[in-house]
Amino acid sequence: MRCVRANVGTAECRSEDMPHGLLGNRGLIAIIAQGEIDPLGHPLGAGNRLIVATGPLAGTAVSSAARISVGGKSPLTGGIKEANGGGEAGRALASLDLRAIIVEGLPPRGPDGKAPLRLLVVSEEGAHLEEAGALAGKGTYETAALLRSWYGERAALLIIGPAGEMRLPTAGVFATDPDGQPGRACARGGMGAVMGAKGLKAIVIVPGNHRPKPAQPERFRKAAAEFHRLLRETPQTGKFYREYGTAYSVGALNALGAMPTRNFTVGSFEHADALSGERLRELMLERGGKPVHACMRGCIIQCSNVYVDGTGRPLVSPLEYETLVLMGSNLGIGDPDQIARLNYLANDIGVDTIETGAAIGLLMGEGEVPFGDGATVARLLEEIRRGSAIGRLIGCGAATVGRALGTPRVPVVKGQSFAAHEARAVKGMAITYGMTPMGADHSTGVTFRAKVDHSRPEGQMELSRDTQVRVAAYDALGFCLFVTPAVGPRPEVTVELLNAMYDLSLPPDYITDLGKWVILTERAFNLAAGLGPAHDRLPEFMYTEPLPPTGLVVDIPQEDLDRYWEAEYWGTSADLLSEAAAGSRPTACCGCGRGAEQPDQETTQGRDGCGD
């Protein structure tokens, strides 16, 4: 397995072998962070890494296996962060026989104190930095169009907007989809700010001709067929996500009273029907949009969409559940066209719609902006682009806006805002949001489709923990989270893909072991960075303020939380945590059973790693 390592201080870019076996995406970020990032360093400092990674099956014919992850130490949470998205970057990396890009250092500053803005261009000729001052301040859409005109339409792009250039902690990294639209956001945790600190406006990946070859092609073909059969035959992946996209969740969550509305004061929204997957599908079909759309080539699920206005003009692609809530119901906005326009603006400026929506929700909750006033929301987004004081304040995220407003009622964990699943009404989410090393991030373990009573606290800890472990494994293998409803119950199918591809004999348990290893490694990083049990709490108001219409509060028994990190569950890997608490770096690898390797910057070149 190879990666590109680019030092933006020395401008040296080189290709290296990596010793990390099967690890991809979130797993690679965990192990590289563990080996290379000082947990006590500043996220915008020279010691942080911008890590871009894809998975061990990217570039093969397997569906949904080429997510792109961007990670490092988060400017928003101060802990480890992995943000992943779809788009074409994962496949493009694989076509160059690369699994990751690691960016280190800080760009040199000129006599004016300013660092140059550059591109990192990765192609079959290698990797190099190019001057990109002409792109300064440009939105992600214009940047994408220009870069495609310069580097060809096949170039896969990872772009930051003005917010990332300003190194604001709501800034994401935006990947282009097969249409060249930069709407696939690695949104959360401010990795766009880290990219901005590295002085990179974009990473341009010009695809090569490498085609990853399975070690056992026939076995691999069969395994892939079974994997795809499951995706097609499971209703959620084969029908619901496909037809209705992620907005399919509106109905269920609104019915549970778990759709954050008006600054997290209510759990259901009177205009929920207008934002439902069913309604959006109708609208798109009527207007000539695309309710079924693949964010990466070869995906069977195709939960993406191209949302258009009444004249058939595309407004944004995709329009997704989290944005419909955080920039919709949470702001009292029930018009999907208006939300789509806000979504486009947020993408163009390069901010996370979730964090930004939560931040603006606070301004509304404190009476600074009326709920439902989409025009003012658009103006506030433009203030971020301008870099004005109010723009930068919002660009710092919900925790900072809460601080500036002097309110204790701030919907964040570890400094990161909640996403669109109310923790009071779906109690498993209280565990996910609280315990994941990522801050209040839904994508680490969504529980609301489980067949349990979500209003009751019993058993939610176990449900969330198991879900988080499974998701972490699929995240570490480069899969889209959405494959898990179909293949999650059948780990042997995914493991068979890996065994056939890499000539291994991993047992089905590998999935669980890998997921545990990822989370423990991330947790160890966070502990060393100063994020411990005191930071695993939800905000006070969620324990005390009943959420209409259900009247529920977070009431997970403390005993359950105390058991969360119990060694019986996590296995011997739990030693990682005591090692980390004692201040030493844990030693472990991907859990593939071939033995542990410590990453070592001096000697990675040409080293033979586990499982590789």
Place this chain on the structure above:
Amino acid sequence: MRCVRANVGTAECRSEDMPHGLLGNRGLIAIIAQGEIDPLGHPLGAGNRLIVATGPLAGTAVSSAARISVGGKSPLTGGIKEANGGGEAGRALASLDLRAIIVEGLPPRGPDGKAPLRLLVVSEEGAHLEEAGALAGKGTYETAALLRSWYGERAALLIIGPAGEMRLPTAGVFATDPDGQPGRACARGGMGAVMGAKGLKAIVIVPGNHRPKPAQPERFRKAAAEFHRLLRETPQTGKFYREYGTAYSVGALNALGAMPTRNFTVGSFEHADALSGERLRELMLERGGKPVHACMRGCIIQCSNVYVDGTGRPLVSPLEYETLVLMGSNLGIGDPDQIARLNYLANDIGVDTIETGAAIGLLMGEGEVPFGDGATVARLLEEIRRGSAIGRLIGCGAATVGRALGTPRVPVVKGQSFAAHEARAVKGMAITYGMTPMGADHSTGVTFRAKVDHSRPEGQMELSRDTQVRVAAYDALGFCLFVTPAVGPRPEVTVELLNAMYDLSLPPDYITDLGKWVILTERAFNLAAGLGPAHDRLPEFMYTEPLPPTGLVVDIPQEDLDRYWEAEYWGTSADLLSEAAAGSRPTACCGCGRGAEQPDQETTQGRDGCGD
């Protein structure tokens, strides 16, 4: 010992016995925080306490023994905070036979969502809340004048400005001096925001007729005479602080290259002479100001001053070293008149000049405002008063401004800005700033007058640690920090005062034991609040960026830091830390040897406490 407990939610105010023996000020805040404040609660939430406390010798004839402390959980650091100041409030409390005021709850909100603004009035008739809507938005000076006209000139006042009403984390609590000027700031850590969250514009203490009587009057008189002799005969207290005020430090620190200048990029300032104590004394004498002024009646040191302009009109009282640096050299401003005007504005708006100066220094360092542009600084302070976005951003303090500017170069520890002693050039201050539970707060242990080589790291840990322990003890007894140069080397003198006053037989070691107990109790609170070793670090740039003109960096050996909390030094009290780390509340009292008492809200009434 008695206190007033005011619940702003129920409007119930009552007087209670307290079981905390000799503890005053910082010690009382530590033990009350430990017993009553959930370390995981929000600083602006109902569970936080605003604790106002004075010392066990307040109201006696002993000099410098009636400081007022304001504390609780800090909105700025998220840890425990004690901020102390001079003024008349300590004596006034003692004249009512009170050692503390504890404010709890949150005010009820009206149908408009707004809480009422009120006064807490404490007098011989008891304590009660009064409506104070007419004072909303008023500066501290006008508020002080109005309250003195309403409650009499003898009323001692603790006031917040507009910044506190907005609950901004740079907001302080401002105490009036004998002239009725609200210039004695309990400035740091945002306790003004906590007072604002409690809905209190001011605490009005109408003095009573209680005169604390020593148990052994003759012994007490002798002890006080010896204490005063030391203050008079020690040059620092008897002459230098008296004649030159705290600006006396300008010469020494500038010579050491340890006077923060231009956003902490340089350690000496070309206009240092214009800001020196010697020069300011000349100016005040020429213009008819007061270079010698007591912030509280009965003080022998009298380091305060009344700084006047060329026409003899008072600009501010006092003008002190920390402000001369943070709003002077750190902003490239070398004109003391201009700094005095900015100081007045900051006091009037109710913000900490240190934190605010560091925040504005960052704007200058990033090129947003030119260094030396005092007019813009004044305008920015007015923006805080207006509550505009830029004003609120600055009002959130240096860490937040650094975040909004996207810079990793932010001079804070635990989210609180450094004061005016550069940690790179006075290495003991690197330990003080890093290890004190208070955030980067100089007043917990100033080391630069010790006869050591401040440029070298050796022995600085021990120097700072011993200094911090001594200071914590004097802080916990209500003394002004400035008595320590005179009486610090003679702990038996202070202990004799306590023994004579309270009929005790404490050994001289009591001072050290008390100081250790205070710090360990604070540390235990912080650990439970999530502030651990990872938060005891200085910002990255201080380890790597040499400070002109000395070229020094922070280079304290890690072994020294690892030994900081060693049990051999802290004694059995170090168990407090392991107890806290294990999640339980430590049990201990003031170290007076009369046994431990746990504060208990239900049963404090009438309870017989240790040493009381």
